[in-house]
Amino acid sequence: MFKGRGLSILVALLLGFCLVSNAEDKANVDAVIAEAVKGGNKEMSQISKMPQFTGGKCYRDGKKKGVVFEYVYDKAFSPPSMDAKTMKDALKKALAGKPDVKQITNLGIYFRFIYKAPDGKPLCDVTLTSKDLGS
DSSP: OHHHHHHHHHHHHHHHHHHHHHHHHHHHHHHHHHHHHHHHHHHHTTGGGSTTEEEEEEEEOTTSSEEEEEEEEOTTTOOSOOOHHHHHHHHHHHHTTOHHHHHHHHTTOEEEEEEEOTTSOEEEEEEEOTTTTTO
16 A cells, blocks of 8 residues: 555656656746847847848747747848758758757757848748757
């Protein structure tokens, strides 16, 4: 009888621990996304100083677990189109192996890169997950 009751208590404690851990993980993910967006916007503020871009911003991808980096090309430098596969390969090369990126993607957070023409029309939209980055 004690053995069964002890097992029930242990199961209840483990379930409670899992629920608390999951709640903490969600809070941690939200906090990591918030920090990534904050840091991303700090970096993106430098984008408008580059001649090929008129601006950029970083934000959370709605309520999803993603961080979006949005770039807007200057009229003089805007390509007529962009190849998403080529951009994805270049971004994978640039981000793969970076410890901070690996930590973020290991939490299930993804990165999305949107490149826009001066009129706001999307030229390219690339998403990178932990799978893409070998995490």
